[in-house]
Amino acid sequence: xxxxxxxxxxxxxxxxxxxxxxxxxxxxxxxxxxxxxxxxxxxxxxxxxxxxxxxxxxxxxxxxxxxxxxxxxxxxxxxxxxxxxxxxxxxxxxxxxxxxxxxxxxxxxxxxxxxxxxxxxxxxxxxxxxxxxxxxxxxxxxxxxxxxxxxxxxxxxxxxxxxxxxxxxxxxxxxxxxxxxxxxxxxxxxxxxxxxxxxxxxxxxxxxxxxxxxxxxxxxxxxxxxxxxxxxxxxxxxxxxxxxxxxxxxxxxxxxxxxxxxxxxxxxxxxxxxxxxxxxxxxxxxxxxxxxxxxxxxxxxxxxxxxx
Amino acid sequence: xxxxxxxxxxxxxxxxxxxxxxxxxxxxxxxxxxxxxxxxxxxxxxxxxxxxxxxxxxxxxxxxxxxxxxxxxxxxxxxxxxxxxxxxxxxxxxxxxxxxxxxxxxxxxxxxxxxxxxxxxxxxxxxxxxxxxxxxxxxxxxxxxxxxxxxxxxxxxxxxxxxxxxxxxxxxxxxxxxxxxxxxxxxxxxxxxxxxxxxxxxxxxxxxxxxxxxxxxxxxxxxxxxxxxxxxxxxxxxxxxxxxxxxxxxxxxxxxxxxxxxxxxxxx
Ligand SMILES: Nc1ncnc2c1ncn2[C@@H]1O[C@H](COP(=O)(O)OP(=O)(O)OP(=O)(O)O)[C@@H](O)[C@H]1O
Ligand SMILES: [Mg+2]
Ligand SMILES: [Zn+2]
Numbered sequence: 271x272x273x274x275x276x277x278x279x280x281x282x283x284x285x286x287x288x289x290x291x292x293x294x295x296x297x298x299x300x301x302x303x304x305x306x307x308x309x310x311x312x313x314x315x316x317x318x319x320x321x322x323x324x325x326x327x328x329x330x331x332x333x334x335x336x337x338x339x340x341x342x343x344x345x346x347x348x349x350x351x352x353x354x355x356x357x358x359x360x361x362x363x364x365x366x367x368x369x370x371x372x373x374x375x376x377x378x379x380x381x382x383x384x385x386x387x388x389x390x391x392x393x394x395x396x397x398x399x400x401x402x403x404x405x406x407x408x409x410x411x412x413x414x415x416x417x418x419x420x421x422x423x424x425x426x427x428x429x430x431x432x433x434x435x436x437x438x439x440x441x442x443x444x445x446x447x448x449x450x451x452x453x454x455x456x457x458x459x460x461x462x463x464x465x466x467x468x469x470x471x472x473x474x475x476x477x478x479x480x481x482x483x484x485x486x487x488x489x490x491x492x493x494x495x496x497x498x499x500x501x502x503x504x505x506x507x508x509x510x511x512x513x514x515x516x517x518x519x520x521x522x523x524x525x526x527x528x529x530x531x532x533x534x535x536x537x538x539x540x541x542x543x544x545x546x547x548x549x550x551x552x553x554x555x556x557x558x559x560x561x562x563x564x565x566x567x568x569x570x571x572x573x574x575x576x577x578x
Numbered sequence: 579x580x581x582x583x584x585x586x587x588x589x590x591x592x593x594x595x596x597x598x599x600x601x602x603x604x605x606x607x608x609x610x611x612x613x614x615x616x617x618x619x620x621x622x623x624x625x626x627x628x629x630x631x632x633x634x635x636x637x638x639x640x641x642x643x644x645x646x647x648x649x650x651x652x653x654x655x656x657x658x659x660x661x662x663x664x665x666x667x668x669x670x671x672x673x674x675x676x677x678x679x680x681x682x683x684x685x686x687x688x689x690x691x692x693x694x695x696x697x698x699x700x701x702x703x704x705x706x707x708x709x710x711x712x713x714x715x716x717x718x719x720x721x722x723x724x725x726x727x728x729x730x731x732x733x734x735x736x737x738x739x740x741x742x743x744x745x746x747x748x749x750x751x752x753x754x755x756x757x758x759x760x761x762x763x764x765x766x767x768x769x770x771x772x773x774x775x776x777x778x779x780x781x782x783x784x785x786x787x788x789x790x791x792x793x794x795x796x797x798x799x800x801x802x803x804x805x806x807x808x809x810x811x812x813x814x815x816x817x818x819x820x821x822x823x824x825x826x827x828x829x830x831x832x833x834x835x836x837x838x839x840x841x842x843x844x845x846x
Binding site: 434438442507 | 672673694
């Protein structure tokens with residue numbers, strides 16, 4: 271990609287339209303989005319387009335973002351919870367180039383947050399839009415391989431089999447062992463795959479004031495959670511859903527209520543737990559929060575020591 | 579030919595559970611079953627016998643909601659008005675198949691989830707209807723496993739680790755746990771050793787009697803029919819050639835084909 275996008279229609283036509291997709295495709299995606307918002311948790315088929323990124327890189331999420339982004343938007347892109355991974359950087363750059371988008375790492379400043387793997391720790395607010403990249407939109411697929419059959423199961427809310435899967439887990443391991451893409455019941459009606467976010471993030475979807483959109487490029491499906499929608503993780507009355515917890519707080523910022531990643535610090539088995547939401551962790555450190563390992567980490571140049 | 583048989587407890591339950599009228603199903607030019615009519619009363623056990631290819635399984639699949647007949651109707655009377663199971667919405671038919679009746683398949687692989695534990699197999703219908711208490715589901719599954727003589731310690735094993743007889747008994751528990759009024763069985767003892775067959779038959783007899791179940795049992799084994807059924811229907815080339823009380827049909831067969839069938843057994 272070397273042409274810079276422009277809305278000018280003077281003498282040279284731009285190599286591609288604003289935000290890459292042509293207007294007709296955007297309208298098609300927006301229609302699918304409107305339907306998805308009207309039926310929370312229902313998977314709407316859409317005519318997924320080829321994007322100049324390999325599939326599996328979140329082409330579904332990118333198409334959704336391309337269809338809704340405008341010049342006034344500020345975009346944040348998260349991959350593995352971080353803003354600085356290759357994937358996040360290339361998606362951000364894509365929209366900077368094709369949509370003249372302002373970008374940010376600050377959750378509170380973003381109007382659109384495209385994500386893979388995480389929901390930010392900072393609470394979302396009304397007016398913000400989450401865009402999830404979804405590899406497998408069908409929560410029943412592993413249980414029922416036939417599309418015609420899963421469609422009927424959703425149409426008539428035949429979700430007993432999903433519960434059997436949870437039953438099997440508890441019978442074998444004493445608890446439900448699913449930790450990512452943990453299935454949820456939306457608005458008391460549709461079972462939905464929340465995309466590969468940790469189950470830690472599931473409660474953040476419940477009654478969120480933000481609009482949440484899900485795009486699956488390869489599987490050609492879009493679904494949505496309008497603001498203030500009930501989102502319940504499936505469970506049993508006597509085995510209630512529980513999020514992950516850690517025995518120690520974040521080594522860098524001391525947070526005890528965020529999702530932690532294990533980080534290897536040296537080749538002698540040294541390790542520490544740190545916030546997976548890198549922006550959240552930095553914000554806390556800037557505000558003066560210090561974890562027990564912050565000094566060590568700074569000495570190892572894993573982080574810059576922030577002088578409060 | 580039509581034989582009218584009074585139901586066992588007609589006074590208590592004055593309407594048939596199933597009313598079958600002129601049911602036919604074809605495979606292209608070939609007849610699967612043709613023009614079958616009969617009624618089944620609550621608590622009654624009906625046998626369908628006939629040689630291989632006579633249309634027994636085809637008919638059973640039509641009655642159980644699996645295959646839509648090309649002609650005729652299947653009326654099921656649950657709690658209210660009789661329903662034509664093929665004119666109700668597919669959603670309703672699927673619900674009936676999961677709750678109001680059950681099917682025990684000849685091949686356990688068609689009736690069980692082979693990669694789900696025995697307990698999960700039995701609990702599925704409870705979860706289908708919305709049960710969400712793990713401990714209670716497990717308790718009921720355990721109870722049903724005991725009733726079909728599967729040891730509680732096998733509860734978390736998968737059916738592929740079970741013998742053929744155990745798999746059949748597991749199928750039965752999986753179906754009966756939701757307390758249906760009606761069970762369809764296609765050769766439930768087929769492919770089992772004689773001693774295993776005898777034990778399964780005993781179990782079926784006790785369950786059917788204790789639960790007051792109505793059942794339709796397809797078999798080519800007249801001894802099984804004699805032991806389990808109140809009434810018998812004899813099929814040949816897709817047609818019902820004779821029906822009546824089991825003992826009457828077996829001891830005093832009218833149709834030449836039935837005479838052949840019964841004498842074939844006697845000569846063994
Ligand atoms: N799927 C099918 N496609 C074509 N023909 C079929 C099919 N299933 C059954 N038939 C034919 O329909 C007729 C009745 O078959 P059906 O399986 O109902 O017999 P059956 O009495 O159950 O026999 P068996 O005792 O061997 O199980 C046979 O002529 C059979 O070849
Ligand atoms: Mg058969
Ligand atoms: Zn932190």
